[in-house]
Amino acid sequence: MSRPDSTTRMNDAAARLRAVGLRPTKQRIALADLLFGGGDRHFTAEQLHADALAARKRVSLATVYNTLHQFVGAGLLREISVAQGRSWFDTNTGTHHHFYHVDHGELRDIPGGGVTVASLPSAPEGTQIERIDVVVRIRNAPRQAAD
Amino acid sequence: MSRPDSTTRMNDAAARLRAVGLRPTKQRIALADLLFGGGDRHFTAEQLHADALAARKRVSLATVYNTLHQFVGAGLLREISVAQGRSWFDTNTGTHHHFYHVDHGELRDIPGGGVTVASLPSAPEGTQIERIDVVVRIRNAPRQAAD
DNA sequence: ATAGCTGCAAATGCTTTGCAAGGCC
């Protein structure tokens, strides 16, 4: 009987935030709502900020940055480094890898199990592996030799 | 008979630059000399600039950046994105992957063939794979349960 | 001589920070 409306979603978000020890403020709920309401997303801070404004949620860019880092720290998001100027975030925190389109500056998941890293090296003395990032850099293919 | 002195090295650098169509200026030769004189190196623009100054080669930071990008464009260097604020460069342009120590912000090669990427996905429609970057993020291991 | 380079410093773009006002418990 309950509709999957924004109220329900906000409660979800609030619960999710509480679960990781973050106070569920209006802004955090709004952002969590945008981020976790749908499927996996890849985005930059600025993109999320724009989305928030488009959804009529007032959040400052500074708060977007702060919140994003808190979410990463809480394990709700993953941060990815593919381009020099800009940080990317990913709502998918599970094991998976990425395609990065260098011409468009676009990031997307490699479909499930599309990459397997074999024969991993052991971590150097005194260190442990935290994570393995595989980025397959792609670009527009030149036209096939078909003219 | 001929010593492996700096003159010889400069000539090597000049030839290398000419080979890729770059005019062998004093600054480019100095940087090429620092970069390609020894083994593989991983560095940031600022580190290279510091090295150049330490070696009494006057080069401005702006020229270091310009030169680095020219070298990358010419295939003499590879650029790597592992941390959000900063670009890393690598003199090893062959196929290989990296360890990135998140605590120290240090990049190093994974010893030869230490990583194998199996079952690569095909590039999306209309694109081709340019390169595959594997970054194994490591951190200091907590002390073994040995106290 | 001339086209290409270099250096300086200002500009840029992303991200962080300081501090006063506001919101959650």
Added chain:
DNA sequence: GGCCTTGCAAAGCATTTGCAGCTAT
């Protein structure tokens, strides 16, 4: 009410750019 958050704008960094003077060919 108290403490954590937010927002604004300024500060901070790494990197890029404009332009006058210099340099390799």
